[in-house]
Amino acid sequence: MAYELISGCQAAALAAQRAGVDLVAAYPITPQTAIVETLASFEAQGELKGEFVSVESEYSALSYCNGAVAAGARVFTATSSHGLAYMHEMTQWCSGARFPIVMVNVNRTVGAPWVLDPDQGDSLSQRDTGWMQIYCANAQEVFDITLQAFLLSEELLLPTMVVFDGFYISHTYEPVDVPEMEQAREFIGPPQFQAQVVPGIQANLHGLSTGEAQLQLVRKRHEDMLRAPEIFADINNRFEKVFGRGYMPVEAVIPEGAKTAFLAAGSTAETVRWFLPELESCGLIQLRMFRPFPKDELGRIVEEHGLDRLIIVDRNCSTGTGGYFAQETRAALYGLNERPVVQDLLLAGGIDLTEDILAGAAQKSPGDGFVDLQWGVELR
Amino acid sequence: MKITDYTMENELMYSGHNACPGCGGALAVRYLTRALGPNLALAITASCWSIIAGAPPLTALKCPILHCPFPSAGAVGSGLRRGLNAKGHYDTTVVVLAGDGGTFDIGLQALSGAAQRNEDYIFICYDNEAYMNTGMQTSSATPFGARTTTRPYPLFKHGQKKDIMRIMAAHGIPYAATASLAFPQDMENKLKKAQEMKGFRFMHVLSPCPPGWGTDSSDTIHLSRLAVFTNFFPLYEIINGEQWRMTYHPEKTRTPLKEYLEAQRRFRQVDEVTIEALQEEVDQDWEGLLKRVSTSNAEK
Numbered sequence: 001m002a003y004e005l006i007s008g009c010q011a012a013a014l015a016a017q018r019a020g021v022d023l024v025a026a027y028p029i030t031p032q033t034a035i036v037e038t039l040a041s042f043e044a045q046g047e048l049k050g051e052f053v054s055v056e057s058e059y060s061a062l063s064y065c066n067g068a069v070a071a072g073a074r075v076f077t078a079t080s081s082h083g084l085a086y087m088h089e090m091t092q093w094c095s096g097a098r099f100p101i102v103m104v105n106v107n108r109t110v111g112a113p114w115v116l117d118p119d120q121g122d123s124l125s126q127r128d129t130g131w132m133q134i135y136c137a138n139a140q141e142v143f144d145i146t147l148q149a150f151l152l153s154e155e156l157l158l159p160t161m162v163v164f165d166g167f168y169i170s171h172t173y174e175p176v177d178v179p180e181m182e183q184a185r186e187f188i189g190p191p192q193f194q195a196q197v198v199p200g201i202q203a204n205l206h207g208l209s210t211g212e213a214q215l216q217l218v219r220k221r222h223e224d225m226l227r228a229p230e231i232f233a234d235i236n237n238r239f240e241k242v243f244g245r246g247y248m249p250v251e252a253v254i255p256e257g258a259k260t261a262f263l264a265a266g267s268t269a270e271t272v273r274w275f276l277p278e279l280e281s282c283g284l285i286q287l288r289m290f291r292p293f294p295k296d297e298l299g300r301i302v303e304e305h306g307l308d309r310l311i312i313v314d315r316n317c318s319t320g321t322g323g324y325f326a327q328e329t330r331a332a333l334y335g336l337n338e339r340p341v342v343q344d345l346l347l348a349g350g351i352d353l354t355e356d357i358l359a360g361a362a363q364k365s366p367g368d369g370f371v372d373l374q375w376g377v378e379l380r
Numbered sequence: 381m382k383i384t385d386y387t388m389e390n391e392l393m394y395s396g397h398n399a400c401p402g403c404g405g406a407l408a409v410r411y412l413t414r415a416l417g418p419n420l421a422l423a424i425t426a427s428c429w430s431i432i433a434g435a436p437p438l439t440a441l442k443c444p445i446l447h448c449p450f451p452s453a454g455a456v457g458s459g460l461r462r463g464l465n466a467k468g469h470y471d472t473t474v475v476v477l478a479g480d481g482g483t484f485d486i487g488l489q490a491l492s493g494a495a496q497r498n499e500d501y502i503f504i505c506y507d508n509e510a511y512m513n514t515g516m517q518t519s520s521a522t523p524f525g526a527r528t529t530t531r532p533y534p535l536f537k538h539g540q541k542k543d544i545m546r547i548m549a550a551h552g553i554p555y556a557a558t559a560s561l562a563f564p565q566d567m568e569n570k571l572k573k574a575q576e577m578k579g580f581r582f583m584h585v586l587s588p589c590p591p592g593w594g595t596d597s598s599d600t601i602h603l604s605r606l607a608v609f610t611n612f613f614p615l616y617e618i619i620n621g622e623q624w625r626m627t628y629h630p631e632k633t634r635t636p637l638k639e640y641l642e643a644q645r646r647f648r649q650v651d652e653v654t655i656e657a658l659q660e661e662v663d664q665d666w667e668g669l670l671k672r673v674s675t676s677n678a679e680k
């Protein structure tokens with residue numbers, strides 16, 4: 001064990017370095033910048049196996065990865081907010097092309113106006129682009145899951161977005177167990193996927209297709225992605241054997257007898273976990289995987305504990321509907337015989353999640369004037 | 381080289397592709413794959429060539445083609461080059477193919493970024509002077525006087541064609557050249573020369589488009605030649621952004637621009653006064669070019 005006091009951004013950069021990436025193409029944006037700078041400094045010190053390229057835009061960063069991964073290279077990029085929005089055409093192209101790209105997105109509000117706080121709408125609004133999305137709750141998860149993401153992506157031939165909150169995680173220094181280079185490399189191994197562009201082999205890659213053929217591709221991509229929870233669990237079993245820790249797509253901490261649970265993704269999960277002792281008979285469901293949505297796993301947790309109320313912490317808002325996580329949770333649990341009440345706690349923009357807010361949200365119950373959407377700001 | 385020296389052996393392009401008859405863009409790729417092949421990898425951005433290449437698993441070319449989104453070509457080519465290097469394929473020539481839209485307009489940012497970083501590949505712009513894939517809309521490569529579906533009759537394009545060669549030269553890239561389908565040997569020489577070099581190399585090929593230009597499919601070569609003879613599209617190369625060199629001087633073949641314009645229906649609304657103004661423009665551009673050539677000769 002080699003604990004280092006590092007930020008979430010450094011943890012992400014270290015994971016890409018340990019993964020032995022062939023190529024990093026990236027563009028800076030607050031609060032992701034330290035990832036780019038850290039990788040650049042690795043290259044400067046001769047500590048990066050592959051090449052680091054400073055490109056002229058996020059669109060080009062992902063396009064660059066697209067070209068390199070097509071040739072069979074292991075690639076990495078990172079972005080946030082406006083950068084991710086700017087990539088939108090390429091995010092879809094990369095999943096359609098079945099490119100195993102790993103990208104970190106550090107959550108930040110998308111303007112107008114300019115806001116730096118960690119609203120999750122940047123990544124959540126990419127939910128339909130065919131990327132797997134995994135939300136991390138602390139810097140250790142950032143390191144571990146970013147490293148694992150290469151295996152997940154290469155197994156399923158789908159891109160993975162590893163997501164964590166700006167500032168709360170990106171800029172906070174935490175002790176992180178960073179495995180030695182050799183140990184990490186041994187775990188992850190060289191790229192495990194076939195190149196699409198192979199010199200001398202005639203291929204017309206991603207050229208004009210038909211709706212009929214596309215239907216088959218969409219179906220295949222969907223069905224492949226549905227295997228992600230199982231493969232993620234499998235990777236983590238192996239990871240645990242080597243490194244002594246592992247993660248599940250969704251995990252629960254439910255005290256004996258608790259019928260209410262907060263559901264949170266990212267740093268808010270860590271915050272809820274911290275306050276659990278103060279919150280009378282409330283539990284926590286930490287959602288790591290958002291795409292694919294771990295519907296069955298979540299349903300099992302709800303049924304197993306007989307939960308009758310979920311309070312969803314949404315640091316985001318899909319205008320006109322409410323929080324993304326609440327929407328998805330409601331849809332996922334609709335088929336249960338005993339459906340829990342789903343309450344949405346909105347922290348859109350980005351205010352600190354405090355004990356008062358959590359206690360206030362927990363107090364409101366279906367019996368006493370239940371509301372399905374509450375603004376965190378009113379509970380402070 | 382005599383015409384009889386050409387054999388089909390080195391052709392990397394199949395017949396039966398999806399281009400219109402007489403498509404200059406199709407011919408440009410036939411020439412360039414032949415000159416640069418067979419160890420080639422092509423990244424093709426959204427353009428008529430997205431269609432010409434055929435519907436997979438069919439293909440128009442005997443080499444890997446990686447299609448990519450419209451604005452992305454410059455960066456995809458860069459990534460492809462470094463990805464192939466990472467896999468040890470140093471000998472494969474990477475070519476990016478883009479239309480004028482994918483070069484002059486929406487692709488300019490990624491192109492400029494790649495050129496400035498001196499990425500190691502060849503960028504080919506086949507310029508048919510409009511967005512042809514979507515049906516002939518104005519691009520910044522559309523010449524003054526041409527009518528398009530976004531400048532329909534009696535309107536026509538105002539404003540000059542963007543001088544992409546000077547933009548590329550300003551990046552100081554190792555090699556940039558213009559090429560004409562009527563001068564295949566010149567084109568081949570330039571491509572071979574480019575292939576020998578390292579770093580970012582750029583070629584601008586004027587590519588007549590019969591349906592877009594309102595010309596007969598059998599006139600593509602004739603028009604390509606006229607474009608050179610009228611000085612509308614001179615043939616030259618630029619080394620390191622500073623050494624300008626003519627590769628064809630239309631001293632004896634010099635033709636009035638009018639002849640070139642009148643051969644195309646897209647210019648039919650242009651009146652005599654405008655033709656004269658356009659001729660003046662072309663003359664001025666030509667003088668400017670000669671000046672750059674002679675200055676760089678003097679500097680040598």
Ligand SMILES: Cc1ncc(C[n+]2csc(CCOP(=O)(O)OP(=O)(O)O)c2C)c(N)n1
Nearest residue numbers: 426427428450479480481482510511512513
């Ligand atoms: C972002 C984006 N905008 C618009 C389009 C639609 N589109 C496809 S090809 C094209 C025009 C291409 O023009 P050009 O680059 O000159 O190539 P040409 O079709 O003339 O060969 C357009 C507008 C697109 N594919 N992507």
Ligand code: SF4
Nearest residue numbers: 399400403428512589
């Ligand atoms: S529209 Fe023009 S450029 Fe496009 S395929 Fe036809 S001739 Fe070629």
Ligand SMILES: [Mg+2]
Nearest residue numbers: 479480510512
């Ligand atoms: Mg065009």
